[in-house]
Amino acid sequence: MPKTAAFQVCHGELIGARQIPSPNYNQRPKQAEIQLVVVHNISLPPSQFGGGYIEQFFQNALDWAAHPYFQTIEGMQVSAHLLILRSGEVLQFVNFNDRAWHAGRSSYLGQKECNDYSIGIELEGSDDLPFEQAQYDALSAVTACLQQAYPKIQQHLAGHSDIAPGRKTDPGPFFDWNKFRTQLHHFKNK
Numbered sequence: 001m002p003k004t005a006a007f008q009v010c011h012g013e014l015i016g017a018r019q020i021p022s023p024n025y026n027q028r029p030k031q032a033e034i035q036l037v038v039v040h041n042i043s044l045p046p047s048q049f050g051g052g053y054i055e056q057f058f059q060n061a062l063d064w065a066a067h068p069y070f071q072t073i074e075g076m077q078v079s080a081h082l083l084i085l086r087s088g089e090v091l092q093f094v095n096f097n098d099r100a101w102h103a104g105r106s107s108y109l110g111q112k113e114c115n116d117y118s119i120g121i122e123l124e125g126s127d128d129l130p131f132e133q134a135q136y137d138a139l140s141a142v143t144a145c146l147q148q149a150y151p152k153i154q155q156h157l158a159g160h161s162d163i164a165p166g167r168k169t170d171p172g173p174f175f176d177w178n179k180f181r182t183q184l185h186h187f188k189n190k
């Protein structure tokens with residue numbers, strides 16, 4: 001059984017997460033209601049962990065010259081609401097009431113532009129390595145908390161590859177949806 005982490009949503013902010021504001025967001029459309037969680041993976045450089053490069057990338061503060069790979073993403077302005085590090089620490093970059101830039105061209109159950117109505121959660125990881133148990137624990141705790149705060153989310157959990165098939169592959173084959181759903185179920189039935 002995962003430990004109960006003390007997460008709480010207050011005015012779009014996740015209490016229990018470290019706040020690292022990103023400038024990469026805008027307003028959600030007026031009629032948009034939060035109703036989907038999108039799970040991603042990211043690592044910079046790919047498949048290398050730590051170093052703080054993701055945080056810098058989401059803050060438009062990455063030194064593009066620091067690694068050859070960074071030149072391939074130079075100038076991109078992206079963000080996610082949350083990033084879960086390998087340690088399980090949760091960082092928040094964008095207030096849930098705002099529209100983070102994580103999904104790109106996308107569609108879920110026939111509804112386009114998932115950024116308008118979703119919350120984007122990045123796991124520090126890659127398509128070719130397993131995720132850490134601490135990340136499943138944090139993701140489950142956070143998702144249970146989000147489902148309470150935004151009831152429309154309920155069963156609407158998707159991977160980036162589900163909403164942008166053919167274009168995106170994350171969270172990838174190593175992300176264990178069964179484990180995530182099982183742990184989430186434990187939280188919801190407490």
Ligand SMILES: [Zn+2]
Pocket residue numbers: 039040041102160168170
């Ligand atoms: Zn993604």
